[in-house]
Amino acid sequence: MGREITLASTKPVSALVCWATYAAAFAAVAAAFAWPLSPSPYWNGLAAMVAATLVIYGFSYVSSNTSLYDPAWCLLPLATVVGWMATSPGLAACASPRAWYALAALVTWYLRYNYWFPWDGWTRGIETEDWRYGELVKTTGAGTPLYWLLSLTSLHVTPTLLVFFALAPAERVWRGDAAQPPLGAADAAAIAVLFGSIALQAVSDEQLRRFRRAAYGPKANLNTASSSKRICRVGLWKYSRHPNYFGEALFWCGVGLAGVAAHADAPRPWYVAASGGVLMLGFFRVSAFLTDRRMLVTRGPEYAAVMAEVSGLVPLPPMAWAAAPEAKKAAAAAKSPAPPKVTPPSRKGWPYCAS
Numbered sequence: 001m002g003r004e005i006t007l008a009s010t011k012p013v014s015a016l017v018c019w020a021t022y023a024a025a026f027a028a029v030a031a032a033f034a035w036p037l038s039p040s041p042y043w044n045g046l047a048a049m050v051a052a053t054l055v056i057y058g059f060s061y062v063s064s065n066t067s068l069y070d071p072a073w074c075l076l077p078l079a080t081v082v083g084w085m086a087t088s089p090g091l092a093a094c095a096s097p098r099a100w101y102a103l104a105a106l107v108t109w110y111l112r113y114n115y116w117f118p119w120d121g122w123t124r125g126i127e128t129e130d131w132r133y134g135e136l137v138k139t140t141g142a143g144t145p146l147y148w149l150l151s152l153t154s155l156h157v158t159p160t161l162l163v164f165f166a167l168a169p170a171e172r173v174w175r176g177d178a179a180q181p182p183l184g185a186a187d188a189a190a191i192a193v194l195f196g197s198i199a200l201q202a203v204s205d206e207q208l209r210r211f212r213r214a215a216y217g218p219k220a221n222l223n224t225a226s227s228s229k230r231i232c233r234v235g236l237w238k239y240s241r242h243p244n245y246f247g248e249a250l251f252w253c254g255v256g257l258a259g260v261a262a263h264a265d266a267p268r269p270w271y272v273a274a275s276g277g278v279l280m281l282g283f284f285r286v287s288a289f290l291t292d293r294r295m296l297v298t299r300g301p302e303y304a305a306v307m308a309e310v311s312g313l314v315p316l317p318p319m320a321w322a323a324a325p326e327a328k329k330a331a332a333a334a335k336s337p338a339p340p341k342v343t344p345p346s347r348k349g350w351p352y353c354a355s
Helices: 015-034 041-063 072-086 089-095 097-116 131-140 145-174 185-216 243-262 275-299 301-309 318-322 325-335
Strands: none
Touching (some): 015 041, 041 145, 072 089, 072 097, 097 185, 131 145, 145 275, 185 243, 275 301
């Protein structure tokens, strides 16, 4: 929504090529589990995701369109989880209610994203790319060897590693070993957080969609529309500048809770158990910061005033946020007669953004 652009190097990619890309990527995941490099399911899962990412990168490079990678954030974790379950000893994971509720949460998470942000690649192909890739092009030039090197490292491999290490603390959930404890209170908490976070994302995305539809009109393409200077402050957006980011980070905290439940018989150090959730909270806080910088460029002092009144990530009452140092700094910027001087972000965050 408001995130697609056409670069000088962008080439259209047919739906057939998009489907072929992910057929090849899923084949790479299957091969990694069928002929494992390690006796450890953990490392085989990592190998599967990296192999699939390299396949997608190959299609991106040949097609000259990095947005072929965009659905991978959701699809590669699902493929890896299915690989873990299918290769569990005696298919034990297929009899585990914990494995199934966690898999159901991942599927629901993917379906929610695909509903609000459907990828055109499945139906008519893609002709544009994520706006953040354009920020990278300003540094590297369009289609240059440096661009494609950074596309590999920053726009393909880095997001894959990020989502793998968020998923990994729950690897035992889908491994299906007989030593796992029965369902308990930690599972109830995990289910509540997993599906509650999906609901939070769905509500915030729908509120933003309605706001943008009202701003751009019924016939506008919300994937490319970006001229409005209005700022969404309805519903959850009254309490967080990026409630969708918060919901996404919270989802991965729920995945971590499922991992805690699977290790209830032998608890791990807290920093291991919480690593995935903490990693995603940090990532989406940085993503929110980068989106704020872009919004300051496009919206000016009006957005600085919003930053002074509305929490950056965690939904908070305005009075509670007003006392935060970040809010005070933003309030001072909003009172300045000159627009804040900022540089647009030059690194990629997760594709959907606040406006």
